[in-house]
Amino acid sequence: MSCIASIIIPTHNRSASLKKLLDKLHQQGFPFQNFEVVVVADGCHDNTVEMVRSFKSAFKLSLLELPGLGAASARNAGAAIASGNWFIFLDDDMEPCEEFIEQHIKAHSNDNTVVIGYSPLRLEKKASVQRMSLRHWWEDKFQEMRKQNHRFKYSDLTSGNFSISANLFKRLDGFDTSMKCREDYEFGFRLIEAGSQFQFAYKAVAFHNDEITSFHRSLLRKREEGRADVQMKNLHPHFINKQAIHYLNAHSFLKTVYLKLLWHIPSVLDVSAKAAEHTAVLLQKLKLRSSWLNLNYRLHEYWYLRGLFERLNSNDDLKEIQVGTIAVNENLVCIIDLMEGLQNAEQKIDELKPLAVIVLYKKELGTISYEGGYEQIKGIHLRKILKEQFTNELYSGLKEN
Amino acid sequence: MPKAIKNIELTNMPENIEGLQLYDHVFILLRYHGKPVGKVILPVKNGALRLADHRDEIHKAVEGPIKFAAVDHFLFSDLKHKPLSEYRVTVAICTRNRAADLKLCLDALMKLPQKGQEILVVDNDPSDDDTKNLVAQYCSVKYILEKRRGLDVARNRAIKEAGNEIIAFTDDDALVDPNWLEALLKNFEEPLVMCVTGMTMPLELETKGQEAFEHYSSFGKGFFKKRFSYFNSDPLAAGNVGAGANMALKKKLVNEIGWFDEALDAGTATHSGGDHEFFVRILLAGYQIVYEPEALSWHRHRRTWKEAQKAIMGYGVGVYAFWTKLFVVDKQYTIIGFPKGWLLHSQLPNLVKSILRRGGRYPLTFILLELWGCLKGPFAYFKSRRRLTQTLKEQA
Numbered sequence: 001m002s003c004i005a006s007i008i009i010p011t012h013n014r015s016a017s018l019k020k021l022l023d024k025l026h027q028q029g030f031p032f033q034n035f036e037v038v039v040v041a042d043g044c045h046d047n048t049v050e051m052v053r054s055f056k057s058a059f060k061l062s063l064l065e066l067p068g069l070g071a072a073s074a075r076n077a078g079a080a081i082a083s084g085n086w087f088i089f090l091d092d093d094m095e096p097c098e099e100f101i102e103q104h105i106k107a108h109s110n111d112n113t114v115v116i117g118y119s120p121l122r123l124e125k126k127a128s129v130q131r132m133s134l135r136h137w138w139e140d141k142f143q144e145m146r147k148q149n150h151r152f153k154y155s156d157l158t159s160g161n162f163s164i165s166a167n168l169f170k171r172l173d174g175f176d177t178s179m180k181c182r183e184d185y186e187f188g189f190r191l192i193e194a195g196s197q198f199q200f201a202y203k204a205v206a207f208h209n210d211e212i213t214s215f216h217r218s219l220l221r222k223r224e225e226g227r228a229d230v231q232m233k234n235l236h237p238h239f240i241n242k243q244a245i246h247y248l249n250a251h252s253f254l255k256t257v258y259l260k261l262l263w264h265i266p267s268v269l270d271v272s273a274k275a276a277e278h279t280a281v282l283l284q285k286l287k288l289r290s291s292w293l294n295l296n297y298r299l300h301e302y303w304y305l306r307g308l309f310e311r312l313n314s315n316d317d318l319k320e321i322q323v324g325t326i327a328v329n330e331n332l333v334c335i336i337d338l339m340e341g342l343q344n345a346e347q348k349i350d351e352l353k354p355l356a357v358i359v360l361y362k363k364e365l366g367t368i369s370y371e372g373g374y375e376q377i378k379g380i381h382l383r384k385i386l387k388e389q390f391t392n393e394l395y396s397g398l399k400e401n
Numbered sequence: 402m403p404k405a406i407k408n409i410e411l412t413n414m415p416e417n418i419e420g421l422q423l424y425d426h427v428f429i430l431l432r433y434h435g436k437p438v439g440k441v442i443l444p445v446k447n448g449a450l451r452l453a454d455h456r457d458e459i460h461k462a463v464e465g466p467i468k469f470a471a472v473d474h475f476l477f478s479d480l481k482h483k484p485l486s487e488y489r490v491t492v493a494i495c496t497r498n499r500a501a502d503l504k505l506c507l508d509a510l511m512k513l514p515q516k517g518q519e520i521l522v523v524d525n526d527p528s529d530d531d532t533k534n535l536v537a538q539y540c541s542v543k544y545i546l547e548k549r550r551g552l553d554v555a556r557n558r559a560i561k562e563a564g565n566e567i568i569a570f571t572d573d574d575a576l577v578d579p580n581w582l583e584a585l586l587k588n589f590e591e592p593l594v595m596c597v598t599g600m601t602m603p604l605e606l607e608t609k610g611q612e613a614f615e616h617y618s619s620f621g622k623g624f625f626k627k628r629f630s631y632f633n634s635d636p637l638a639a640g641n642v643g644a645g646a647n648m649a650l651k652k653k654l655v656n657e658i659g660w661f662d663e664a665l666d667a668g669t670a671t672h673s674g675g676d677h678e679f680f681v682r683i684l685l686a687g688y689q690i691v692y693e694p695e696a697l698s699w700h701r702h703r704r705t706w707k708e709a710q711k712a713i714m715g716y717g718v719g720v721y722a723f724w725t726k727l728f729v730v731d732k733q734y735t736i737i738g739f740p741k742g743w744l745l746h747s748q749l750p751n752l753v754k755s756i757l758r759r760g761g762r763y764p765l766t767f768i769l770l771e772l773w774g775c776l777k778g779p780f781a782y783f784k785s786r787r788r789l790t791q792t793l794k795e796q797a
Contacts, residue, residue, distance in 0.1 A: 120592065123687070129631070132687030136593070136632060143591045148483075287733055289635065342476065383476045395468045398475055 003060070005035040005101055006084030006166075010074035011092035012041075015048040017209060018092045022055055030101040036060035040078040043068025071159070072175035072183040079166075079174055087169055091160035094119065094206040103204035104163040111168055113197045117161035117204035118142055129284055129292065130215045138208070145200040151381040152198035154239075154373030157188030161206045168196060179231060181224035189236055189373040198375065215281065215296075219303045226307025233321055238372025244308055244321050247301050259305075263318070266309055273302050328355045328370045335360060338386075338394075346379030359386065362400065365393040404428045404442065404606040406699075411438070411463070414452055422448040430602055431463050433470045434478070435580065437600065437694050438624050439463035466624035466694075488567050488586055490649070491519040493559035495552055496573035497668070500531035502701065507539055509576040518582065519543065523559050525668065526550035549792065551668035553661035553675040556645070560655055569649035576604055577698045584695035585649040593630075595657075595688040596650040596680065598643025599696030600624075610709040611702040617713060617763050627692040629684060636684030637727060637736055640720070643690070645676030647698045650683075658682040664789045665723060670781040672774075673719025678726060685731075710770055717771040721778020722785070740775070748772060 107115040121135040250256040283292040334354035336345040338361040357368040405424040431439040441462040520542045536544040547558045588597045666675030727733040755762045
């Protein structure tokens, strides 16, 4: 028997917060007979399994046990036994609002949509600066997606709160289980390339009670991300690694030496990085803001590059990962002239569906180039992109009037 | 040498401004499709100002901000901005014994587009019934009597009494622009933005005192919109953020960071600083403050020289008082760098310039009074705190 929605929750030793989440699902306005919950206990050795078994629910609740295969495998396994038409993925540290399921389902217009929910990070009182910066990062991401003219990209897919039709999920074979980190970005990439439509549902709120992302974990994670991004590039040659390009920008002599050192003898700086980590903790305690911000940035850069370099085998690989533009077939480039009016330009983009756009206004302003993992450019994106990319060029044209 | 105050719309610039017989200069706010983009002071000749003679100066004055204004206008003016969220707002005016000023202030508020806003007047420790009687003439304005003296006491009372989620503060001696409230509100759409400050321009520059005050401590923080957060600017440098005379905040903020410090600001020994200290706490808690130049209000600086002097000394006291609090109570030790920076990069050079009688100098008395105020600041803070504790004890 199939129901409308399956809530799939991978979990790893967080019985208390999972219990809270299940309680919240009991408060859903959505009819209980219309959804089911699938908990995938992955490598749990606390009382998660007993808790779920003894949980008395008014909705259908299934439990799957896995030996610790990671989040991607756990989500796929949950999806394999789920019977709903729509899969809603939730992390175990989320607290959904009452209309959560309804808002997700409502936002889907067809089989081809992916709906991303809003997951504001909840901070404890007197949160550390590190945690505040985490909230800042998440919030920027969500507020950007909230704008109507936002052009979605692979990294907008946040696996802790999103929904997708069962058909689309199965058609793409779900998450890539070889990814141990950034499996959500990778899935997002494939979804976008397959032409699915991303949507953001600001009202599909699930509060994010992430209490474990500490400074140290954040650095460990950064190294994982460096490794994962090499994997991403291997899987998707059209992926432009902006983070690596940014970090590898050798803007000074010192930076050049540092990068060379890190490339040739990777682990030699680990000891200083450890010491720097302790220093950073101390700086934070002493409330020395700018020194802390600086060191924090450097440490994240360091561990990202460490991870990246670990997986790059040759100088050619290193060059490859820094490629910033991807050439596209000339037939898929369109030229728009803003002198003909913005609405005309928008229409032209919507009709021709180009991969890249050359923008003219009295003279050539520049090119909106193709990027892998970015949603097909639409007319509605145009004005925002023009503002972000061509304010100076556009103004020099406007001044002539 | 009084200055006239004028608004000029750049897309519809008149040739001349006539009728300036009483003035020798004009202070002009330059707008582009209504948006403030710059200010310029130009000389009057034979009772008039020929704008065509000053094209270059005007262009120079708007360089930068006009780029963004023009591009925004080109790209977005044909679209209707659909607000992502609708807010209801309470406008609060904290006042004390200034009924004549308050009348002008309320009249300007009556001209705002009606979006169901509530207007509160908090009458702070008044010596007569003038304010009460004045407010009674406006049926849409609510009157609240707060007997305990202090601007921060009154601000806290306004927050407690406000019926809406957002509270916008304006001073009793300021006139808001018709677009003021809308411009403040549109910035609250993002949840981390807890406070928005606006731009303040002089309402009149008729007396020596007003001109000197405007020159010395202009409220204007520039024509670029800015977003302040812990991660892009030093939260302790709150002077850059704006001022309490033109700000709006979310009511729920006080649950997160506490109330305005009642030991600070006007009506206490510290004279000022309550707004800036509050801004610091907002930023330290990881929230954001937006400075929005489109949220414009016109402030009538005190008319007499004596009042200007008092305000400037009060500013010195307030700044040092809130720095003292940050150092002693909040243990923000990096604040130590601020007095040093202010002294070496601003106060001392200004003092030297003034003594040597160089061009563009400030009146020597202002500089000395500000320094004197700074010296008094730390003592004023402790004194004010003691008094506050005592008052609260007596009340309890």
